Amino acid sequence: xxGIFTKAMARNIFYGGTVFFFLLFxxxxxxxxxELPQRDNRAKLxxxxxxxxxxxxxxxxxxxxxxLGEGAxxxxxxxxxxxxxxxxFIKAWIKAQPTGVPGRRQMPQFHFSDADLDNLVEFLxxxxxxxxxxxxxxxxx
Amino acid sequence: xxxxxxxxxxxYFIAAIxxxxxxxxxxxxxxxxxxxxxxxxxxxxxxxxxxxxxxxxIVWLLFGFMGSAYYLVPExxxxxxxxxxxxxxxxxIFLVAGALTVVGxxxxxxxxxxxxxxxxxxxxMGREFLEQPLITKVGIVVxxxxxxFNITMTVLKGRKTAIxxxxxxxxxxxxxxxxxxxxxxxxxxxxxxxxxWVVHLWVEGVWELILGALLAFVLIKVTGVxxxxxxxxxxxxxxxxxxxxxIGTGHxxxxxxxxxxxxxxxxxxxxxxxxxxFAMTVFAFNMVSRRRRxxxxxxxxxxxxxxxxxxxxxxxxxxxxxxxxPVNYYTHGTQITAAHGHMAFxxxxxxxxxxxxxxxxxxLRGRAANSDKAQVVEMWGFWLMTVxxxxxTLFLTGAGILQVWLQRISATPLSYMxxxxxxxxxxxxxxxTGVMFLIGLVVYIASFFIGGDKKAATx
Numbered sequence: 051x052x053g054i055f056t057k058a059m060a061r062n063i064f065y066g067g068t069v070f071f072f073l074l075f076x077x078x079x080x081x082x083x084x085e086l087p088q089r090d091n092r093a094k095l096x097x098x099x100x101x102x103x104x105x106x107x108x109x110x111x112x113x114x115x116x117x118l119g120e121g122a123x124x125x126x127x128x129x130x131x132x133x134x135x136x137x138x139f140i141k142a143w144i145k146a147q148p149t150g151v152p153g154r155r156q157m158p159q160f161h162f163s164d165a166d167l168d169n170l171v172e173f174l175x176x177x178x179x180x181x182x183x184x185x186x187x188x189x190x191x
Numbered sequence: 192x193x194x195x196x197x198x199x200x201x202x203y204f205i206a207a208i209x210x211x212x213x214x215x216x217x218x219x220x221x222x223x224x225x226x227x228x229x230x231x232x233x234x235x236x237x238x239x240x241x242x243x244x245x246x247x248x249i250v251w252l253l254f255g256f257m258g259s260a261y262y263l264v265p266e267x268x269x270x271x272x273x274x275x276x277x278x279x280x281x282x283x284i285f286l287v288a289g290a291l292t293v294v295g296x297x298x299x300x301x302x303x304x305x306x307x308x309x310x311x312x313x314x315x316m317g318r319e320f321l322e323q324p325l326i327t328k329v330g331i332v333v334x335x336x337x338x339x340f341n342i343t344m345t346v347l348k349g350r351k352t353a354i355x356x357x358x359x360x361x362x363x364x365x366x367x368x369x370x371x372x373x374x375x376x377x378x379x380x381x382x383x384x385x386x387x388w389v390v391h392l393w394v395e396g397v398w399e400l401i402l403g404a405l406l407a408f409v410l411i412k413v414t415g416v417x418x419x420x421x422x423x424x425x426x427x428x429x430x431x432x433x434x435x436x437x438i439g440t441g442h443x444x445x446x447x448x449x450x451x452x453x454x455x456x457x458x459x460x461x462x463x464x465x466x467x468x469f470a471m472t473v474f475a476f477n478m479v480s481r482r483r484r485x486x487x488x489x490x491x492x493x494x495x496x497x498x499x500x501x502x503x504x505x506x507x508x509x510x511x512x513x514x515x516x517p518v519n520y521y522t523h524g525t526q527i528t529a530a531h532g533h534m535a536f537x538x539x540x541x542x543x544x545x546x547x548x549x550x551x552x553x554x555l556r557g558r559a560a561n562s563d564k565a566q567v568v569e570m571w572g573f574w575l576m577t578v579x580x581x582x583x584t585l586f587l588t589g590a591g592i593l594q595v596w597l598q599r600i601s602a603t604p605l606s607y608m609x610x611x612x613x614x615x616x617x618x619x620x621x622x623x624t625g626v627m628f629l630i631g632l633v634v635y636i637a638s639f640f641i642g643g644d645k646k647a648a649t650x
Binding site for chain 2: 060061090121176182183191
């Protein structure tokens with residue numbers, strides 16, 4: 051870089067460019083916020099779903115599983131588990147943990163009440179109905 | 192050292208390295224749980240080990256950033272630190288709070304920890320990387336504000352250089368975007384959307400300003416190249432970073448319920464994200480080859496060059512590998528992401544903090560550079576850890592490619608767990624390479640205890 055391109059010019063381009071692209075990002079965010087109601091399944095956001103989400107969080111499910119592809123990669127994707135396994139299987143599975151099979155990955159026992167399990171299933175059902183542009187590629191997640 | 196208050200950096204660096212060891216030990220536990228599923232169960236379930244592994248990483252890097260800032264800012268501003276006492280008080284608060292949090296993770300069921308620490312008042316826990324209890328999050332904000340106050344006051348009363356301004360901007364950005372960790376709506380899509388305002392705008396945004404500033408500082412010191420040249424490079428690099436990286440957030444908005452136009456915005460802008468990292472590599476090598484002095488601390492120069500190369504490979508190349516929406520459709524949430532995460536964090540942030548420590552620590556200990564013998568050992572640590580992370584990344588990439596193929600592309604897709612059974616060999620290889628990383632870390636730490644002829648404190 052020769053003397054023509056000075057540090058002051060570089061600095062001005064930095065501040066100008068940053069402000070411009072951050073404003074563009076805010077504009078896109080604004081538009082996203084307006085479009086989300088058609089995609090994020092908020093109509094089904096019941097108190098049970100909210101309670102289920104809280105259980106999901108306070109038991110750190112994301113520490114092993116992924117949800118819509120985000121999280122740890124140690125255990126199956128659960129964004130579509132409602133469609134893959136159905137509500138009864140999910141509840142029975144959680145109740146039966148840990149399997150105790152030697153050498154296999156183990157899921158802890160969380161001692162959920164029946165109401166907790168219903169709320170979790172409601173949360174997973176709601177999650178499975180978010181419009182994710184057809185992700186994951188197949189039912190296995 | 193030029194200013195005596197720079198000495199407050201030392202405990203920060205020591206704590207950073209100590210927590211780094213903890214991070215790696217928990218990484219090895221998790222790696223073993225990938226292959227021996229019930230290892231340490233139920234004492235340390237995988238999710239707890241992972242939380243400790245990632246949270247320790249974040250906290251030790253923050254210690255590293257803060258220590259670096261305390262070392263760098265007085266020298267750049269040509270004045271003593273505003274309040275060294277405040278810096279030391281905050282050090283202990285942050286260390287004790289961090290230790291208590293980790294003890295809480297390990298000693299209590301996570302749900303109990305949430306209940307005890309006020310998660311019912313404001314639910315912020317249980318989201319990846321933001322698992323800290325509410326009181327810890329508030330503590331992080333308090334420590335960050337006290338730190339920023341201290342650093343900002345120092346800059347304001349002294350010389351204002353491009354390096355210190357960029358560093359300040361990065362650190363303030365870090366604190367501001369962390370505030371989004373307190374926003375956790377019931378709406379999962381909104382939750383995820385703003386979660387990335389912490390995670391992405393940190394590591395692919397403001398943290399890169401910190402990275403650039405630290406690298407530029409060390410390069411000025413070890414090469415003696417004119418400040419005007421180096422600071423011009425710095426501005427160009429961080430311009431490229433934010434111009435590509437801010438809209439590049441869109442590469443996380445493909446499959447989480449956000450509008451489909453993000454597939455275009457995200458793909459185009461994040462495909463450009465390797466450019467600033469490439470510029471950083473060119474920058475580091477260019478400055479070193481134009482050096483005007485032979486600095487006795489060759490290890491620090493090696494770390495600086497290593498940061499340039501490895502951040503380009505890990506963040507730039509491995510990021511590009513799966514950032515285009517049609518590719519990401521298949522790779523999203525697989526071991527490919529884990530592969531990228533490991534090399535990117537190591538190449539960009541671990542290495543720049545170790546670079547800063549490598550440069551500053553000998554000076555903090557009263558010499559321009561360590562003895563040749565100590566430097567050779569430190570460089571062994573560099574190569575062992577760096578080669579190990581390259582192979583960890585390659586093995587996880589192998590695991591990821593097979594996972595994508597077996598579980599998502601095959602005409603007869605396997606279930607998640609059946610797929611895991613098929614790729615076990617890669618996890619074994621990754622674990623053994625992790626042991627090599629630990630050996631590298633031990634060698635690195637050993638280099639601090641090796642004597643020999645020290646270089647006189649002149650620089």
